Amino acid sequence: MKIIIKFSKVGSMKFIGHLDLMRYFQKCFRRANVPIAMSKGFSPHQILSFASPLGVGVTSEGDYLDAMLDTEDESYINKLKEDLNEVLNDEIRVVEIRRVADEVKSSMSLLCACDYVIGLKDVKVNEENKVLLNKDFIKAKLKCYLSQPEILVTKKTKKSTKEINIKDYIYTITESVSALSEYTGLSYDNILESTSDSKAVIALRVTAGSSINIKPELIMEDFVKFLNIEYSNLEYQIHRLNMYRDKNFKKGELHTLNTEIICDPVAIYEY
Amino acid sequence: MEKRKLALSDDILLSVEKPARYIGNEVNSVVKDKTKVDIRYAMCFPDVYEIGMSHLGIQIIYDMLNKRDDIYCERVYSPWVDLDQIMRKEGIPLFALESQDPIKDFDFLGITLQYEMCYTNILQILDLSGIPLKACDRGEDDIFVMGGGPCSYNPEPIADFFDIFYIGEGETVFYDLMDLYKEWRKSGKKRIDFLREAAKIEGMYVPLLYEADYNEDGTLKSFKPKYEDAPVRVRKQVVKNLSDTFYPEKPLVPYIQVTQDRVVLEIQRGCIRGCRFCQAGILYRPTRPRSLEFLKKEAKRMIESSGQEEITLSSLSSSDYGKLRDLVYYLIDNFQHKGINISLPSLRIDAFFLDVMNKVQDIRKSSLTFAPEAGSQRMRNVINKGLTEDDILNGAREAFKGGWNRVKLYFMLGLPYETYDDIEEIANLADKVARTYYDEVPKEKRHGKVSIVASSSIFVPKPFTPFQWSRMNSKEEARDKRDFLIGKVKGVLNQKSIKYNCHDTFTSELEGVFARGDRKINDVILYAYEHGCIYDAWTEYFKYDTWMEAFKECGVDMNFYIDRERDLDEIFPWDFIDVGVTKDFLKREYENAKNEKVTPNCAEKCSGCGAGVFGTGICVGDF
Ligand code: SF4
Numbered sequence: 090m091k092i093i094i095k096f097s098k099v100g101s102m103k104f105i106g107h108l109d110l111m112r113y114f115q116k117c118f119r120r121a122n123v124p125i126a127m128s129k130g131f132s133p134h135q136i137l138s139f140a141s142p143l144g145v146g147v148t149s150e151g152d153y154l155d156a157m158l159d160t161e162d163e164s165y166i167n168k169l170k171e172d173l174n175e176v177l178n179d180e181i182r183v184v185e186i187r188r189v190a191d192e193v194k195s196s197m198s199l200l201c202a203c204d205y206v207i208g209l210k211d212v213k214v215n216e217e218n219k220v221l222l223n224k225d226f227i228k229a230k231l232k233c234y235l236s237q238p239e240i241l242v243t244k245k246t247k248k249s250t251k252e253i254n255i256k257d258y259i260y261t262i263t264e265s266v267s268a269l270s271e272y273t274g275l276s277y278d279n280i281l282e283s284t285s286d287s288k289a290v291i292a293l294r295v296t297a298g299s300s301i302n303i304k305p306e307l308i309m310e311d312f313v314k315f316l317n318i319e320y321s322n323l324e325y326q327i328h329r330l331n332m333y334r335d336k337n338f339k340k341g342e343l344h345t346l347n348t349e350i351i352c353d354p355v356a357i358y359e360y
Numbered sequence: 361m362e363k364r365k366l367a368l369s370d371d372i373l374l375s376v377e378k379p380a381r382y383i384g385n386e387v388n389s390v391v392k393d394k395t396k397v398d399i400r401y402a403m404c405f406p407d408v409y410e411i412g413m414s415h416l417g418i419q420i421i422y423d424m425l426n427k428r429d430d431i432y433c434e435r436v437y438s439p440w441v442d443l444d445q446i447m448r449k450e451g452i453p454l455f456a457l458e459s460q461d462p463i464k465d466f467d468f469l470g471i472t473l474q475y476e477m478c479y480t481n482i483l484q485i486l487d488l489s490g491i492p493l494k495a496c497d498r499g500e501d502d503i504f505v506m507g508g509g510p511c512s513y514n515p516e517p518i519a520d521f522f523d524i525f526y527i528g529e530g531e532t533v534f535y536d537l538m539d540l541y542k543e544w545r546k547s548g549k550k551r552i553d554f555l556r557e558a559a560k561i562e563g564m565y566v567p568l569l570y571e572a573d574y575n576e577d578g579t580l581k582s583f584k585p586k587y588e589d590a591p592v593r594v595r596k597q598v599v600k601n602l603s604d605t606f607y608p609e610k611p612l613v614p615y616i617q618v619t620q621d622r623v624v625l626e627i628q629r630g631c632i633r634g635c636r637f638c639q640a641g642i643l644y645r646p647t648r649p650r651s652l653e654f655l656k657k658e659a660k661r662m663i664e665s666s667g668q669e670e671i672t673l674s675s676l677s678s679s680d681y682g683k684l685r686d687l688v689y690y691l692i693d694n695f696q697h698k699g700i701n702i703s704l705p706s707l708r709i710d711a712f713f714l715d716v717m718n719k720v721q722d723i724r725k726s727s728l729t730f731a732p733e734a735g736s737q738r739m740r741n742v743i744n745k746g747l748t749e750d751d752i753l754n755g756a757r758e759a760f761k762g763g764w765n766r767v768k769l770y771f772m773l774g775l776p777y778e779t780y781d782d783i784e785e786i787a788n789l790a791d792k793v794a795r796t797y798y799d800e801v802p803k804e805k806r807h808g809k810v811s812i813v814a815s816s817s818i819f820v821p822k823p824f825t826p827f828q829w830s831r832m833n834s835k836e837e838a839r840d841k842r843d844f845l846i847g848k849v850k851g852v853l854n855q856k857s858i859k860y861n862c863h864d865t866f867t868s869e870l871e872g873v874f875a876r877g878d879r880k881i882n883d884v885i886l887y888a889y890e891h892g893c894i895y896d897a898w899t900e901y902f903k904y905d906t907w908m909e910a911f912k913e914c915g916v917d918m919n920f921y922i923d924r925e926r927d928l929d930e931i932f933p934w935d936f937i938d939v940g941v942t943k944d945f946l947k948r949e950y951e952n953a954k955n956e957k958v959t960p961n962c963a964e965k966c967s968g969c970g971a972g973v974f975g976t977g978i979c980v981g982d983f
Pocket residue numbers: 645646647961962965966967968969970971972978979
């Protein structure tokens with residue numbers, strides 16, 4: 090059966106890149122004796138994939154991993170969460186596991202948006218930037234910022250740099266996680282000290298996915314410059330709150346990646 | 361949630377390469393309450409994390425020390441050059457990975473010495489930790505610095521920097537030393553008192569307690585203890601029963617990919633072969649196999665506790681392990697279907713090898729490995745390498761028929777008594793292997809061309825080998841030989857199928873000096889370190905000119921150590937170490953080399969090398 094694992098990754102684990110994280114998960118699956126389906130061939134590997142790689146330095150409480158299991162026993166899912174949390178370290182935790190129909194496309198291909206909160210690291214608060222923690226100020230400034238006819242930023246990829254209008258890809262930017270929560274109608278755990286409402290500068294929802302992926306630091310940099318404050322990426326902690334796909338694969342209504350229930354809605358929602 | 365406190369700030373970790381090298385918290389790393397232990401031990405591999413983490417020896421000691429509730433053993437590796445710069449600039453002390461506490465606060469720093477080219481990295485570790493570099497400058501409250509591993513069998517070139525060298529295998533008297541330390545600390549006695557007591561534990565060498573005197577020509581006149589109660593000779597410590605000893609139950613599993621990213625199963629220690637250039641072959645005598653039951657149990661336990669997807673067997677000569685077939689088939693039968701790869705060391709090519717390889721590897725992607733070490737049979741007799749041309753060509757033929765078409769050949773240049781004819785034979789041997797392919801495999805069955813990679817390293821004479829008396833080739837001679845060989849490879853029939861690689865000649869000379877160096881070398885290493893040398897084993901950081909300047913400034917002549925055939929009665933700096941194997945045996949072997957006379961291996965016939973004093977392993981028929 091196909092499952093989607095929602096997990097968090099905080100603390101020192103933010104220094105582990107996504108390829109290493111994948112290897113870490115593979116070893117954890119083995120140590121927990123999980124009946125993971127294997128690919129065929131001379132060097133078989135576990136069938137696993139992330140919804141979207143998390144950059145080094147970024148933390149998350151809403152990342153997703155698709156996996157295929159060699160069992161159809163749904164009651165195993167509860168045990169699996171326990172077993173995995175037993176072998177995972179304190180800074181990477183399984184939040185929830187849900188079954189989806191085998192034919193559901195990969196989370197990576199369904200992904201369309203992410204929520205983030207960006208906070209000012211404690212040690213980085215100084216005279217010049219402490220204004221970033223003034224909620225009223227930020228709220229007012231965001232209003233101006235978002236009312237610009239277009240927001241042009243330079244996007245660098247390995248091959249090229251191009252200017253794009255990111256305004257089209259911003260769902261919202263707010264001054265705190267609670268404000269974002271009001272907008273999205275969802276609640277967040279926001280498990281990090283450094284992104285609590287008193288330390289947060291902005292909380293936002295942006296377009297994500299394989300065709301267009303907006304990195305939150307791109308917006309942060311542009312916004313901070315808009316405020317005439319010097320920007321350094323080392324000053325901020327970016328924390329991913331959750332990831333979404335379009336309901337019915339159309340733009341508009343969003344659902345967290347693991348809410349699509351095709352097989353047996355009751356059994357899954359009950360726990 | 362309580363956050364683990366790291367020694368380095370976010371800013372630093374995000375600005376260096378691979379920050380995961382410095383955060384610890386790997387799977388199976390040990391967490392203890394440091395207020396509840398008596399001894400804090402920092403175990404160090406003085407090279408970058410990915411190399412250090414791949415070393416089995418450290419994992420054995422780590423596991424062994426942490427079995428005791430009163431000891432907390434943690435790890436430390438050399439910060440990479442990027443972090444090194446930052447730590448110096450910002451005055452950040454070197455820290456241990458587990459607790460992230462400064463090394464300086466520990467009771468012991470143990471450094472494993474696996475190769476000579478890490479010597480400046482030792483000083484980097486001490487310096488960044490804020491520990492006085494020289495043992496004689498350390499005060500009552502300073503940490504004790506210990507050394508161990510293969511290079512400690514000639515500890516003299518780095519003797520100034522260590523308080524204690526542990527000569528021999530770690531599983532043996534470590535606990536005794538730790539107990540002694542606890543007692544000493546309770547007693548309130550002086551630092552030197554602990555060192556003097558430590559020297560009484562068999563295998564412990566405390567350089568401060570010894571004095572070296574030199575003749576006018578620079579050779580050693582005498583080497584003796586300054587105190588009556590320090591032993592005149594230090595005997596290496598040997599594990600008597602390798603099937604009833606410590607083995608890492610829960611191997612550490614790194615987050616980032618390291619050099620040896622797999623479970624390592626050491627199937628036996630020592631080697632029966634007696635190749636005359638090989639130091640390990642003498643140091644680890646006698647050969648001691650581990651029992652099949654022990655290995656099965658450990659393999660299973662380690663695979664389960666690590667989640668690794670690969671297991672590899674390790675030993676100096678795996679084909680000589682008597683229960684190899686049983687072990688390998690056990691691993692295949694029990695783990696392969698679980699997706700565990702079984703990686704085998706280079707083995708003798710026979711029916712068993714071909715069968716196993718077909719099961720565990722995609723043969724079209726793997727290559728055969730032979731280490732003839734020399735091109736001509738005459739030379740192979742000189743070095744006592746019992747591998748004949750027939751062995752190689754027959755093995756290659758069988759493997760080619762089985763679908764292989766890649767071969768790696770390893771050689772050495774600059775061996776004692778080597779002639780240009782012998783070197784030419786390297787090219788000819790490579791060519792013969794290629795011919796075998798084209799002669800034996802019909803066109804329609806070939807998977808493309810045969811590919812042969814021949815590599816040569818420069819021979820470095822090592823202590824405790826029959827060639828410890830030999831003169832080493834200068835880098836000019838080595839370069840001439842290499843160029844000659846390049847020409848010869850170009851001249852053979854199948855030259856298009858043969859690729860030839862040669863090692864750097866600069867580092868080999870330095871390695872030669874360190875290997876057979878004496879106490880005078882300490883100053884040279886210190887000078888080089890103080891003038892910016894670290895990571896000498898990494899070609900991109902090796903500073904040849906600085907090293908040459910160091911020798912000049914310290915008034916030490918490199919050629920004294922390399923460009924000189926030693927007198928048979930010369931006292932060597934390492935003579936005070938007793939490895940079991942006697943100097944008489946080595947002399948005999950040196951003579952045999954000169955006469956191109958082959959000495960049978962331990963399984964065929966005992967040659968009375970001296971290692972029998974340990975009363976274990978092959979010497980008492982356990983093989
Ligand atoms: S004493 Fe004999 S059997 Fe033992 S290691 Fe030496 S040569 Fe080999």
